[in-house]
Amino acid sequence: MDEVDGAGRPRVIAAVLAGGVGARMGAGAPKQFLPLAGRTILEHAVSAFEECPDVDEIVVLVVDGYVPRAAELLAGAGFAKVTRVLAGGATRTATSVAALAAVSAASDDDIVLLHDAARPLVSPATVSACVSALAGANAAGVAVPSADTVVRVAAGPAGEAIAEVPARSSLRRMQTPQGFRLGTVRRAYALATADPGLVATDDCGVVLRYLPGEEVRIVPGEETNIKVTNPGDVEVAEALLRRSRDRAAAGGAAL
Numbered sequence: 330m331d332e333v334d335g336a337g338r339p340r341v342i343a344a345v346l347a348g349g350v351g352a353r354m355g356a357g358a359p360k361q362f363l364p365l366a367g368r369t370i371l372e373h374a375v376s377a378f379e380e381c382p383d384v385d386e387i388v389v390l391v392v393d394g395y396v397p398r399a400a401e402l403l404a405g406a407g408f409a410k411v412t413r414v415l416a417g418g419a420t421r422t423a424t425s426v427a428a429l430a431a432v433s434a435a436s437d438d439d440i441v442l443l444h445d446a447a448r449p450l451v452s453p454a455t456v457s458a459c460v461s462a463l464a465g466a467n468a469a470g471v472a473v474p475s476a477d478t479v480v481r482v483a484a485g486p487a488g489e490a491i492a493e494v495p496a497r498s499s500l501r502r503m504q505t506p507q508g509f510r511l512g513t514v515r516r517a518y519a520l521a522t523a524d525p526g527l528v529a530t531d532d533c534g535v536v537l538r539y540l541p542g543e544e545v546r547i548v549p550g551e552e553t554n555i556k557v558t559n560p561g562d563v564e565v566a567e568a569l570l571r572r573s574r575d576r577a578a579a580g581g582a583a584l
């Protein structure tokens with residue numbers, strides 16, 4: 330196993346995926362640059378990894394054309410662990426591939442944590458839990474149970490109809506970070522990118538599909554780790570942050 334500073338642990342690199350244009354948000358600029366309680370969404374997402382003692386380095390992948398703006402923003406915020414700000418790809422999957430290319434010098438035993446910049450409320454504790462899960466597995470993703478019944482739909486004679494109601498107790502909603510031993514996620518993406526039928530909405534799914542023998546662990550997450558996606562989500566995130574700060578001020582748990 331690769332060692333860092335003689336500490337006997339693999340190097341942990343966080344890749345913050347900020348390559349999306351925010352079409353659903355419709356803000357006129359990528360949503361990761363929107364303000365949220367005094368700093369940008371991107372800064373909030375990066376700060377959880379900056380504050381987590383398990384993380385050694387952070388790389389940030391942003392929309393092509395926004396690299397200088399993001400680099401200036403993150404430098405100004407004083408994030409000491411951010412080593413590179415690079416262009417992402419045209420899809421989230423392409424940005425994950427770009428993130429893996431950015432960490433090509435790291436060893437197969439090292440760890441990469443892929444995180445949505447659009448999840449600004451992730452906590453350092455959740456990041457730590459994801460890293461800890463990788464002590465016993467090569468892949469792990471943060472997830473929460475579903476409070477709603479989730480159904481599979483199919484085209485019916487008069488529109489969409491329910492085709493299946495999977496047991497809710499077996500369902501989880503995937504969040505990020507999703508963490509991997511680099512050797513594992515590299516192998517999975519080598520197979521995935523060679524597949525013309527590749528369709529992926531997250532990175533754990535890519536590992537599960539292309540390396541079916543690999544155990545992908547679930548790391549219990551927090552409901553508050555929302556993905557800022559649609560108009561209105563920024564206000565929800567603001568309210569959650571305010572509650573967290575009020576609780577912290579009162580000496581309670583953060584989120």
Ligand SMILES: Nc1ccn([C@@H]2O[C@H](COP(=O)(O)OP(=O)(O)OP(=O)(O)O)[C@@H](O)[C@H]2O)c(=O)n1
Binds near residue numbers: 351352418422448
């Ligand atoms: N080409 C892309 C697309 C998405 N993402 C990132 O993946 C995360 C989840 O994506 P999503 O919420 O869909 O963000 P957008 O793609 O920006 O949103 P939309 O689909 O509404 O355009 C975000 O942090 C987003 O920046 C990325 O790095 N590269």
Ligand SMILES: C[C@](O)(CO)[C@H](O)COP(=O)(O)O
Binds near residue numbers: 505556
């Ligand atoms: C990775 C993810 O956040 C897990 O829930 C989600 O699938 C990203 O989806 P998006 O459409 O790229 O926002």
